[in-house]
Amino acid sequence: MEDFLSAITHEGLAGRLKRLSDELLYSTRAYYKSTGLDIEPNWHLVFLLLERQEQMTITEISQELKMSHPGMVKIVNGMKKKGYLLSQSDENDSRKQLLSLSEKAKNLLPEFRRHWDAGIMTMQQLVEDSPHFLDELRNLELKFAESNYQQRTSENLKTL
Amino acid sequence: MEDFLSAITHEGLAGRLKRLSDELLYSTRAYYKSTGLDIEPNWHLVFLLLERQEQMTITEISQELKMSHPGMVKIVNGMKKKGYLLSQSDENDSRKQLLSLSEKAKNLLPEFRRHWDAGIMTMQQLVEDSPHFLDELRNLELKFAESNYQQRTSENLKTL
DNA sequence: TACATTTACGTAACTGGTTACACAAAAACA
DNA sequence: TGTTTTTGTGTAACCAGTTACGTAAATGTA
Known part of the structure; x- marks a missing residue:
């Protein structure tokens, strides 16, 4: 190659x-x-989150997945359209939309899980002879959390 | 985090x-x-390619960067609109569009290069204490070139 | 209590890529 | 030479994310 x-x-x-x-x-x-399977790639993690915690708001999910909330709105709308998500507004705070898995979603989860497990195997195989990859990826994430590309590059420009 | x-x-x-x-x-x-700088992030590599080789077609560039040709058409159109690229049709093959850097692009390249160099420094700093990252990233790419996620996961499903 | 600020969500407009399809030119071939 | 196949490019429709902006509800505060 x-x-x-x-x-x-x-x-x-x-x-x-x-x-x-x-x-x-x-x-x-x-x-x-x-x-x-009638799902999109990025729905996977929303299913996992809502399995772990029964009700979550859009803001909570987008923070958990470190994604902008408008991006999450689109994903959630897609999942609602397919009937995988239910929403109900919070009694104490009418701005909040509490999302949860529908019966359809819960029924299909075992089937989904088989395919996700196969996918996890793929990712394991992929990194199995790259023993430092996950740790070093983490390093990169932490470095960027400290100071991102823009900030670092602006600094570096001064030294040239 | x-x-x-x-x-x-x-x-x-x-x-x-x-x-x-x-x-x-x-x-x-x-x-x-x-x-x-009046450029987009993904233009960088097109500039580099056309600096190395004066004339290239859209198909050649998209293959070199492993990107679909419609995607490259969009990038090239954007760069043309800003006046960075010239195109001329091939004498021997009228389908081909030979792309090259305009005078404007050539004049601005030294300035661009300063910023790209600062960016290269950033990437070096980013991976400097992750000594295996680049090699292991290469591993992953090679593995996917052999057999992609879909193929591997379909195989893995059978073993579950 | 009135007002300012923050929070939750939604929408619009944009970039950046993809697949699917169309079509003409070139190349291969019978 | 006539016909089929391949190649190069373009366009349309789609999905995935972003920033920027708006608005209403909740919260903080003087």
Whole structure:
């Protein structure tokens, strides 16, 4: 695999990460399509969260998954349209929309879980001979949490 | 940093990669905006390719960057609109559009390069205490090139 | 209690990628 | 040479996320 992005190492790193995550996204969607599961790749984690905690608001979910709330609104609307989510407004705070799994979702969860487990196996196989990958990915996340690309690069520019 | 995605390890890996690459994308855009550079994050690599090789077609660029050609059409149109790219049709093959850097692009390249260099420094700093990251990222790419998520997961499902 | 601030959510407009389809030009081939 | 296949590009429709803005409810405060 000749690869311009790999050849230019640090310059291509952002693009490679994007490529990899896009590939995962599209391949996961193709997998769901081929197996007839009527879900989108990004719904998975919402199912998991609502299984762990029965009722959550959009804001809570988006914070937990570190995603913007408008992004989460779209996901939730999609899941509602398919009948996987119920919403009810909070008695004490009418702004809040309490989301929970529908009966349909609960019934289908065991089937979903089989496929998710197969996916977990795939990810395990993928990193099994890259023993530092997860730890070092964590390092990167922590570094960016400290100071992001923009801040770091602005600083670096001054030193050039 | 408590993190649901990190806690569930393999199950959250795809999401973490997406988060990281999105963060890089948006932070890079913010950087360009703050410094007044009139370019988009993904144009960088097209500039580099056309600096290395004076004329390239859309298909060649999209293959080099492993991106779909419609995606590249959009990028190229954006760069043309800003006057960074010239196109001329191939004498021998009228379907082909030969792309090259405009004078404006060539004149601005030294300035762009300063900022890209600062960005390279950022990426170096980011991985400097994660000495296996690049190699192991390469591992992952190679594994996916062999067999992608969909194929692997379909296989894994049979073993469950 | 009145007013200012924060919070929760929604919508609009945008970027960035994909697949699916169309079509003409070039190449392969019978 | 005529026909089929491949290639290069373009367009449409879609999904996934963002920022920016608006609004109403809740909260804090003078």
